[in-house]
Amino acid sequence: MAGCEAAWQLLLREHPVHLYEMKPQRFSPAHQTPLLAELVCSNSLRSNRIENAAGLLKEEMRLLHSLVMEAADMTSVPAGSALAVDRNQFAAFIEKKLVDHPLFSLTREESTAIPLQGTVIVATGPLTSDNLGAAIAQWTGHDYLYFYDAISPIVLEESIDMDKVFFASRYQEGTGDYLNCPLTEEEYGLFCKTLREAKTVPLHAFEKAQCFEGCLPIEVMAERGQNTLLFGPMKPVGVRNPHTGEIPYAVVQLRKENREGSMFNMVGFQTKMTHGEQLRIFRTIPGLENAEFARYGSVHRNTYIHSPQLLHENMSLKKDPRLFFAGQITGVEGYVESASMGILAGLYVAASLEGKTLSPPPKTTAIGSLARHITQPGHSSFQPMNTNFGLFDPLENRRIAKRYRGSRYAGRALQDMAVWIAANEEIMKLQGRPD
Numbered sequence: 558m559a560g561c562e563a564a565w566q567l568l569l570r571e572h573p574v575h576l577y578e579m580k581p582q583r584f585s586p587a588h589q590t591p592l593l594a595e596l597v598c599s600n601s602l603r604s605n606r607i608e609n610a611a612g613l614l615k616e617e618m619r620l621l622h623s624l625v626m627e628a629a630d631m632t633s634v635p636a637g638s639a640l641a642v643d644r645n646q647f648a649a650f651i652e653k654k655l656v657d658h659p660l661f662s663l664t665r666e667e668s669t670a671i672p673l674q675g676t677v678i679v680a681t682g683p684l685t686s687d688n689l690g691a692a693i694a695q696w697t698g699h700d701y702l703y704f705y706d707a708i709s710p711i712v713l714e715e716s717i718d719m720d721k722v723f724f725a726s727r728y729q730e731g732t733g734d735y736l737n738c739p740l741t742e743e744e745y746g747l748f749c750k751t752l753r754e755a756k757t758v759p760l761h762a763f764e765k766a767q768c769f770e771g772c773l774p775i776e777v778m779a780e781r782g783q784n785t786l787l788f789g790p791m792k793p794v795g796v797r798n799p800h801t802g803e804i805p806y807a808v809v810q811l812r813k814e815n816r817e818g819s820m821f822n823m824v825g826f827q828t829k830m831t832h833g834e835q836l837r838i839f840r841t842i843p844g845l846e847n848a849e850f851a852r853y854g855s856v857h858r859n860t861y862i863h864s865p866q867l868l869h870e871n872m873s874l875k876k877d878p879r880l881f882f883a884g885q886i887t888g889v890e891g892y893v894e895s896a897s898m899g900i901l902a903g904l905y906v907a908a909s910l911e912g913k914t915l916s917p918p919p920k921t922t923a924i925g926s927l928a929r930h931i932t933q934p935g936h937s938s939f940q941p942m943n944t945n946f947g948l949f950d951p952l953e954n955r956r957i958a959k960r961y962r963g964s965r966y967a968g969r970a971l972q973d974m975a976v977w978i979a980a981n982e983e984i985m986k987l988q989g990r991p992d
Contacts, residue, residue, distance in 0.1 A: 558594045558625050558892060559884025559899030560680035561651050564661065565624040566903025569987045572910055573660040579667035585684035587708065587857045591665075592648035593655065594625070597684075597857075598708040598772075600647075600814050600822055602629055602892050605640040607971070608963030610944045614893050614923035615640065616967075617974050618900060621924075622987065624651055625896040634813045635734040637726040643815045671696050676879050676910065678902055682895070683859030683885040690860055697867050697876065702888075704941065706859045707774045707827035710835060711852040712811060712845065714819050721844035722811075727795035735812055736821055738844040739798050739805035740791070748807075748841060749786065752779035755834045758856060769890060771943055774829045774856065790825025809842050820851050828854035861888045863939050864931040870917055871905040872898070872932065881906055887931045890941035897924045897944075898931070908984045915984050919973040920950045 564574040581591035588595055603611040618626045632646040655661050669688040671677065681689060683706065694701055717736070726733035740748065755776050778785045787793075791807040798805055814820035828835060832853045840846050864887045867874060872887070874880040883902035884895040901924060908915040918925035926948035942948065946966050957965055978985050 558651075558896040559682070559886075559902070560678065561594045561655060562623060562625055562896045562899030563678050563680055563881075563883050563903035563906070564655060566622075566900055567907055568655070568658045568660055569622060570907045570911075570984075571660065572907060573662070575662045575664065576655070577664050577666065577668045579686065580665065582665060583667050583686070585686070585857070587684055587855065589852075590645070590648065592645070592652050594628070594648045594651040596642070596644040596647065596892065598706070598827070598892075599641075599824075600634070600644045601636055601639050601641040601812065601824075603639055606638050606963075607967040610923055610946050610949075610963075610966070611891070611893060612640075613967045613970055614897055614927075614944045616971065617922055617924050618893065618897055620971075620974055620978065621900050621904075621985075623896065623900055624654060625893070628654075632816075634816050634818075636812055637729060637734045639812075641812060645815070671880065676881070676906055678881045678883055678906060679886065680883040680899055680902070681886055683861065684857060685860045685886060693862070696880075697862060697874065699863055699867060701860050702863060702939070703858050703860050704769050705829070705856050706769055706772050707829050707856045708852075708854055709823045709826045710828070710839065710850050710854045711814050712821050712823060713849045713851055714821055716845075716847050716849040717811075717821070718844045718846060723799050725796050725799070729795075735810045735824070737796055737798075737805075738809040738811070738842050739793075740807040740809070740843060742806040744841075744843065745787075745791070745807040746783070748838075749779045749783060751838050751841065752776045755830045755838055757829045757834075758831055769859070769941055771890060772827055774854075775826050776828060776830060809845075814851075823854075826854065829856035830854065859885065859941070861886050861941060864888045865934045865939055868932050870928075870932050871909075871915070872902050872928070873905070873909075885941070888939060888941050889927055889931060889943075891943045894927055894942075894944055897927060900924070901928055904984060911984070913984055915981055916977070918977055919970075921973045922970045922977070923949075924974075925977075926950070 564576055567574050587597040606612040607616050628647050628650040629642050632642045634641050670692045722736050722738050724733045725737050726735050793805045793808045796808050810824040811821035812824050814822045835853050872881050881902050883899045920926050920929050923944050930942050
C-alpha cells in the first residue's frame with residue numbers, strides 16, 4: 558500500500574511512475590492474489606473515530622488525497638466504529654485507479670537489485686523477497702531487523718451455528734456489527750489449556766522469533782496467563798447475550814470479511830498453530846463446531862530497516878539521497894501507518910523532482926509523529942510502531958481528563974495539518990486528477 562500511495566501522490570502532480578510488482582510471477586508466503594495493495598492480515602483498518610490515533614491518521618490521509626482511504630471508504634463493510642473493507646474490492650479499486658492513469662506503467666516481475674540511476678522509492682513492505690532484501694541490506698550497509706507477524710483465520714458464514722452466536726458490539730445498543738461466540742468459565746478454561754498445548758509451525762533454526770506486541774499469536778497470549786485473553790480479544794465487557802440477557806464469561810468475536818457477509822474474520826485470533834490444530838481447537842468454540850475455513854491463520858516474517866540511523870528527515874537514504882524508503886519496511890506497523898508513510902514519501906519525492914523543499918509535517922499530527930519516530934536518531938532499541946498519542950507532542954494542558962484527551966489531540970492535529978498544507982501550497986496543489 559505504501560508503494561501505491563507514493564505512486565498516486567506523484568501521479569496527482571503529473572510525475573510519471575514506473576512500479577515493479579513481483580506478483581503473479583512470484584508470491585510471498587502471505588499473498589494469494591495478483592492484485593496490488595492486497596491485504597494479507599485483517600480486513601480492518603482499525604478505528605475510524607478521530608478521537609482515536611488510528612482514526613485521526615485516516616482523516617489526515619483524506620486531507621492529503623489518500624488513494625487507500627478513498628478505496629476504503631468506497632468498499633467498506635459494517636464494523637461498528639472501525640473501518641473494515643471488502644479486501645478484494647479494496648485492492649481492485651486501487652489497482653484500477655493506478656493502471657488507468659496515463660502516466661503510470663507497471664512491470665510484473667521480481668526486482669532483485671536497486672536501480673543504479675534515477676529517483677527510486679523502496680516500498681517493498683514487510684515481506685521483502687530474499688533477493689531484494691539482500692540487495693537492500695548490502696546497499697544500506699546494515700543488517701536487517703525482523704519480527705514475526707501472524708494473521709487471523711477466516712470462517713465461512715454458512716458453517717457457523719447461528720443458534721449459538723449473536724450479533725453485538727461492545728457498549729453498542731441494537732444489533733451490532735460483530736458476531737459473538739459466548740463461552741462459559743469452564744469452556745474458556747479448557748480453551749486456554751488447549752491453546753497452550755497446541756502444535757505450532759516451527760520457525761527456522763537460524764531465526765529468532767520476535768512477535769510484535771500489537772499482533773501476538775493467540776497461543777502466545779494464552780501462555781502469558783489464564784486471564785490474558787480476557788483482557789484482550791476475548792474480553793466480554795460491554796457485550797450482552799440477547800438470548801440470556803447476561804454478559805458471557807468470555808467471547809470470540811467475528812467480523813464480516815466481505816460485503817456479502819459470506820465470510821467472517823476471527824478478530825484478534827492471529828496464530829502460528831498448524832492448520833490441523835486450528836481446525837481441531839477452533840471447532841471447540843461454541844457456534845464453530847462445524848466451522849469451515851476460507852483461510853487459516855499463519856505466521857510470516859516482517860522485515861524492516863533501522864530507519865533512524867539510515868534515513869534523512871525526508872525519508873531519503875543518507876548514503877544515497879536519490880533512494881527513498883516508505884511503508885512498513887521503515888518501521889511503522891499497520892495498514893494505514895504504512896500507507897501514510899507512502900503518502901509522505903511521494904510528497905517528498907515530488908518536491909525533490911520539482912526542486913522544492915517540503916517541510917516535515919507537524920509533530921502534533923499523526924503522520925508527523927510517525928515520521929519523527931522513524932527518522933529521529935537516538936533510538937536505543939528501534940521497534941515497529943503503530944500510531945498512538947504517545948508519539949505526539951504532549952498537550953499543553955496535561956491535566957485534561959483521559960476521556961477528553963483524544964478529541965483535544967485530534968482538534969490540534971487537524972488544525973496544524975491544515976496550516977502545514979497551506980504553508981506548502983506549491984507542493985500540495987494537484988496538477989491533474991483523473992475521475
